[in-house]
Amino acid sequence: MALDIYFLYLGVVAVFFATPPDTSQLLIISNSIRHGLRRSVYTAAGDLSANCVQMVAAAFGLAAIIATSATAFHLIKWFGVAYLAWIGLQLILAKEDATGRTTRASGTPARLFQQGFVTSMANLFAVVFFGALFPQFINPASPVVPQLFVLGLTYLVIDGVILLLWGWLGIRAARALRRRSLGLVNKICGGLMIAAAGLLAGKDLQPHS
Template identity: 45%
Template sequence: MNIEIFIAFLSTVLVFMITPGPSHLLMLSNSIQNGFKKSLATAIGDLSANFLQMLVASLGLVSLIQNAQEFFILVKWAGVAYLVYVGLKLFFTESPHNVKGSKQQRTSSSLFWQGFITSAVNPKAVIFFAALFPQFINPTEPLLIQFVILSITYLVIDGLFLSFYGKFSEVIAKKFSNSYGKYFNKVCGTFIIGAAIILGLKDIQADTKA
């Protein structure tokens, strides 16, 4: 892969990551509730979903999903509904502070699937990868090698950002009281609900224009 193309891809992903999405906000909240190490299961779930989305995009399945209009609309609204559910659940969590042995803590498996589903139900991510990858792939070079390089690069960067958000929130949780942690959880929940509403409004506008 051409080094200039790789740097351009790297810059694009970094710009995309600057604004935290629902998965990053979820990582913040889960780290406060369960500690950084345990919340890494959320990051693994998110990255697993991202990899599948990149695979789907690279195989050209996005166009097939979009052509099945009714199914695609159903998936989109299921994603919006789930994000609202996650946001409300975070908003009404009463005691998010990281307390060892707390009943509020969740299992690693639960955290993994929460991270996976939060990322997987967002069809915009699949479309993002479908629009992003072709811009940086040279059809005259081996596609598999390029896919591996781009995928690993994206996953590493996203993983670093998720880890940063998780560690940052754990430090904040240790420095402030339970009440501050609760408000922080409410802020994360509000932003996730807001992201879901924006996603839904965009879908309504797109469907109206169609």
């Protein structure tokens, strides 16, 4: 891959991420506020793992199938919407005990990974996005697999860094929130999850997100 093409790809990906927080980013902000940045890394890992699956699906030409299968797309999307909304409602309705602690245990690494993976996988638009993005920067005269690897790895690194930056911002917010009440923290985090569900509900297969 020519260096100028690679730099152009970096610019396109940077523009794509220069937007307000999306579904996965709202999730990691919420988990960072509640559990800290170290634990929210598991959420980022789940999100990036789902991206890997979506990239492989795009590479095998499944993007076109997904784009023409509205029923499957909407079933998976609305499952993700319900999943996020359920998490949000659980947080909002969580009770505090006499010490001000919430009765729900902190998320385990497996649960946080699951949240990141399911939330990202529910957005099948990503498969279509990768299927449309990568071919624009691939030279068909050169081996395709190494080029896909470079493009995919670059995207994952940028995405991972941005997710952790959003998580760090969540930590900054948590310092102020925890001075008040863990119940307030839960309600704010629950609101973020419901907002994420709303963003996912608005996703479709049109490349405008």
